Amino acid sequence: MKPFRSIFFGLALLATTACNQAPVQNSDSQYDNAVVENIMTRRSIRKYKAEPVSRELINKIMECGINAPNGQNKQSWEVRVVDDPAVMDKIKDAMAAGHPNMDPEMVKGCFRGAPVMLFIARDTGYQFSPYDCGLLSENIMLSAWSYGVGSICLGIPVRFLTDNDICKPIVEGLGFSEGYEFCLCIGLGYPDETPQARPRDMGKVKFLEKI
Numbered sequence: 453m454k455p456f457r458s459i460f461f462g463l464a465l466l467a468t469t470a471c472n473q474a475p476v477q478n479s480d481s482q483y484d485n486a487v488v489e490n491i492m493t494r495r496s497i498r499k500y501k502a503e504p505v506s507r508e509l510i511n512k513i514m515e516c517g518i519n520a521p522n523g524q525n526k527q528s529w530e531v532r533v534v535d536d537p538a539v540m541d542k543i544k545d546a547m548a549a550g551h552p553n554m555d556p557e558m559v560k561g562c563f564r565g566a567p568v569m570l571f572i573a574r575d576t577g578y579q580f581s582p583y584d585c586g587l588l589s590e591n592i593m594l595s596a597w598s599y600g601v602g603s604i605c606l607g608i609p610v611r612f613l614t615d616n617d618i619c620k621p622i623v624e625g626l627g628f629s630e631g632y633e634f635c636l637c638i639g640l641g642y643p644d645e646t647p648q649a650r651p652r653d654m655g656k657v658k659f660l661e662k663i
């Protein structure tokens with residue numbers, strides 16, 4: 453390939469993979485711009501359509517995720533993507549078995565029926581890894597929403613998978629590197645509900661006039 457053709461090819465490839473599409477704003481939007489609209493209209497989704505999310509789109513969303521700001525660019529996260537219902541069933545069955553005194557459907561329901569589940573782990577050797585994972589997660593959820601893919605951040609599955617011995621092989625099976633600790637799940641899928649925003653308190657934000 454001639455040099456200029458390979459440069460053109462490289463740029464074209466970058467353009468298709470680098471999440472650099474300008475956000476599109478609804479013409480009747482109440483918000484100032486498309487980014488603000490995307491942030492303000494994202495909601496946690498707890499009911500999903502059966503329609504799968506393509507791996508191509510999951511990869512685009514993950515590219516946006518890993519472009520989040522992170523301490524010293526250590527990228528102190530690891531992510532395992534599960535989009536196979538049989539694998540999810542195995543995880544859910546183990547979770548139910550690990551909690552024999554609880555309603556199995558309630559335990560399994562903690563994933564909220566999302567067809568794609570991201571299992572996120574943090575580098576326990578890095579003080580700021582919880583924030584890195586949080587910022588990764590927010591980038592994932594907002595970029596997903598820009599493509600019409602709903603999301604939910606989930607803490608309960610972490611508890612259900614780590615508070616008993618029966619689930620140990622499942623957590624090991626996620627295959628995180630030495631020194632990484634499973635800390636968060638994110639569910640993705642096409643929304644089958646349009647929840648209202650839960651109330652927020654701007655009183656928690658104060659301009660400091662003196663100290």
Ligand SMILES: Cc1cc2nc3c(=O)[nH]c(=O)nc-3n(C[C@H](O)[C@H](O)[C@H](O)COP(=O)(O)O)c2cc1C
Binds near residue numbers: 494564604647649650
């Ligand atoms: C760290 C974290 C853990 C969460 N865990 C759960 C969970 O286990 N189950 C659930 O239904 N929602 C969970 N959520 C979603 C929150 O309930 C939700 O973000 C919050 O109520 C605000 O609603 P919104 O996301 O629709 O704006 C979690 C959110 C975060 C950030």
